[in-house]
Amino acid sequence: MRHRQEVVVGKSNRTIEKKNSVWAVIFRTTKEHKALSGGLFCATIGAILTTLLPPLVLARIIDGITREQGLSAMLILSYFGFLACTGLLEATREALLTVFGQKMTHALRSSLMEKFTNLTTEGITRQEPGVLVSRFIGDVDTVENLFTSGIVSMVADSCKIISILVVIRYRNPGLALLLVLLLPGIFAFTRYVQKNTLAAEISNRKAVARASGHVPETLHNIRTVHCLGKERYMKERYDGYITDSYRALEKTNFYDSVYSPVILILNAVVVAMIMMLSASGNSKVLMFFGMSAGTAVAVMNYISQIFAPVESLGMEIQTIQTAMAGIHRINEFFEMEEIGEIEERAPNSGENIERKVPLLEFDHVTFGYDEHIVLKDMTFRVEEGEQVTLSGRTGAGKSTIFKLLLGLYSPEAGEVLVSGIPATKVPPSEKRKWFGYVEQSYHMVPGTVAEQITLYDESVSREQVKRAARLAGLDSEIETLEEGYDTRCVPELFSQGQWQLLSIARAIVAEPKILLLDEITANLDAETEHQVMQALKRASEKRTVVAISHRVSGEMGRVINI
Structure with missing residues (x-):
């Protein structure tokens, strides 16, 4: 019998009203x-x-x-x-x-x-x-x-x-x-x-x-x-x-x-x-x-x-x-x-757990898009603090694994668990505290440099923004800007490597427990890749890391073949 963490978190400020019609x-x-x-x-x-x-x-x-x-x-x-x-x-x-x-x-x-x-x-x-x-x-x-x-x-x-x-x-x-x-x-x-x-x-x-x-x-x-x-x-x-x-x-x-x-x-x-x-x-x-x-x-x-x-x-x-x-x-x-109708149970490391469970777990998961099955009966575990690399051919389902971990999709069979809780049951308001996601390409949002990092989350303080930028190795570059963190962002403001560093700062600003890295150095030259890898090394300390990589040199920790 599987033992799961059953922790009730506080209700959100938004009152759940009767469904409209x-x-x-x-x-x-x-x-x-x-x-x-x-x-x-x-x-x-x-x-x-x-x-x-x-x-x-x-x-x-x-x-x-x-x-x-x-x-x-x-x-x-x-x-x-x-x-x-x-x-x-x-x-x-x-x-x-x-x-x-x-x-x-x-x-x-x-x-x-x-x-x-x-x-x-x-x-x-x-x-x-x-x-x-x-x-x-x-x-x-x-x-x-x-x-x-x-x-x-x-x-x-x-x-x-x-x-x-x-x-x-x-x-x-x-x-x-x-x-x-x-x-x-x-x-x-x-x-x-x-x-x-x-x-x-x-x-x-x-x-x-x-x-x-x-x-x-x-x-x-x-x-x-x-x-x-x-x-x-x-x-x-x-x-x-x-x-x-x-x-x-x-x-x-x-x-x-x-x-x-x-x-x-x-x-x-x-x-x-x-x-x-x-x-x-x-x-x-x-x-x-x-x-x-x-x-x-x-x-x-x-x-x-x-x-x-x-x-x-x-x-x-x-x-x-x-x-x-x-x-x-x-x-x-x-x-x-x-969102407010999701079962209000979320993983919380501060509560007592009857039995230690993996931080992340795929339990005989099958998933596909329409008629095409991408993952079939997949099982693996990632313990807290572990660093693993997902490796496999293009189209094998590595990015799909990330979407399932983030609760964007529900598996057709099996379970995707975060600290013993189904990934789809983690409230969206809590996801940023659990996951930091760095993609291959940076997606800029309208606003200032600080807003690129906070994504308009008012709960993130300016001090947290600066600390994230320091860990990403981009704080000195931002400070040289005319308005610093309040500078309005345009595509030519940073180089490709600097945008990727900003993406790392965005992922870690809420101090998440887990970092998801999706082939983030694939489009970088050797010098810029070294700079980004150094930033990742700092950002990954005391965190669980799951990375996607096609190259052996980019692998970290245990390798899971997809």
């Missing part, structure tokens, strides 16, 4: 903009109510004419006044919807970026760039469309249908009964279209995400593609993604094109049936369907007002289902593990 962001934004939300609600309700009045006024006008009572100027003014109010309220609703949608988009993108900055390293490295970008752009845009031309309009249309049915109930009970019998069938048909459209939209968005990620992937590896003659293969993969997208779109367009004609035909059939029944002359039939000329005009108007929003519902289904697919993908992103 699209609906939580929407609810929060609605509360933050109460005036906007209230105005949108009032405009929507007002537009629904004023829509019911013009047909009733028109019925009274026509009935007055047929009864030879003459035209009423007040009724005519009321009719056009209600039409004007309806148009004004609907225009106000659309304007407020646009503003509300923009507020929602801003809040959603801000929440996504906050989530992104709190993701674990493994979560970020596992994300395909194209898929990630599509969530921030395409999926968020679909959520905005959900409000600007989707769910609010759908609710308004539903309320309008219910209100019209109530009015028709008192004007023509038979028609109301007929419509009530028809609505379940319309609803069932709508649900059928809805489900199939949603499935097609999800398939389309997945295909588009794969196609979006394929383009930068091809550009990034274009030299390899040309070298291996894989142009046709990459083209066929892209064509496959586009074909999948087209097939999904064809399904969506089919259901969208079928829905509207069915609703329009049903509208015409209902109007014809009502007119025939009201003119039948049968007293029993007329009890339910009889009506005056004015009521007939109002009823036909109301029937159009019922089927028009039902048709709109069909038009909005695609928008809503597209948005639901986007919401589904965004919520998947929100559900990814954050």
Whole structure:
């Protein structure tokens, strides 16, 4: 039975909040903009109510004419006044919807970026760039469309249908009964279209995400593609993604094109049936369907007002289902593990350990990228204070071992342990205290010389920066600069060897227990290499060192062949 160190470290200052979701962001934004939300609600309700009045006024006008009572100027003014109010309220609703949608988009993108900055390293490295970008752009845009031309309009249309049915109930009970019998069938048909459209939209968005990620992937590896003659293969993969997208779109367009004609035909059939029944002359039939000329005009108007929003519902289904697919993908992103949610157990040398464990351990580790296995059943240990060299051919997996030690990836099988703790469980805030990583090439960040070393870590003091620079053998060179450690860095400020010394200072400034060295002298001349090796000798004292080297002369300590 393996004994592991079980040490609970203090909780971070950041409070772990409940996971976000699209609906939580929407609810929060609605509360933050109460005036906007209230105005949108009032405009929507007002537009629904004023829509019911013009047909009733028109019925009274026509009935007055047929009864030879003459035209009423007040009724005519009321009719056009209600039409004007309806148009004004609907225009106000659309304007407020646009503003509300923009507020929602801003809040959603801000929440996504906050989530992104709190993701674990493994979560970020596992994300395909194209898929990630599509969530921030395409999926968020679909959520905005959900409000600007989707769910609010759908609710308004539903309320309008219910209100019209109530009015028709008192004007023509038979028609109301007929419509009530028809609505379940319309609803069932709508649900059928809805489900199939949603499935097609999800398939389309997945295909588009794969196609979006394929383009930068091809550009990034274009030299390899040309070298291996894989142009046709990459083209066929892209064509496959586009074909999948087209097939999904064809399904969506089919259901969208079928829905509207069915609703329009049903509208015409209902109007014809009502007119025939009201003119039948049968007293029993007329009890339910009889009506005056004015009521007939109002009823036909109301029937159009019922089927028009039902048709709109069909038009909005695609928008809503597209948005639901986007919401589904965004919520998947929100559900990814954050830094603060990692099990708060980290190695701590100050605690008592039941049994001494290796500082670093690969325990029957297997790992690969996609289908290509790089490491298979690898086992080795590195004790505290030991210096080892990883040696092997290019592509054998030496740099991959470093990524696994740093917890950037999880092994497919086996365990990667740091002082008995899985490497992926070491909190990111603690990693710099455990690992110092020196790469082959220096990666400059915007800022001063001091910021190159601290990487904007405010917990690192100026004294620590100077001590790290002294150990790296670069302090005298920095002191000769016009502004010393506060000098802004540009590529020509240091030589290649000096940049590598700065990289060593960056790695050791937080006084880590372990140094990881990735072939750091591969591109240096003999004199500069000697200078860098002397700096490494000073930096490696009282530390565990794991180095990658192809040359025997560069090896230190025990050699592990990969």
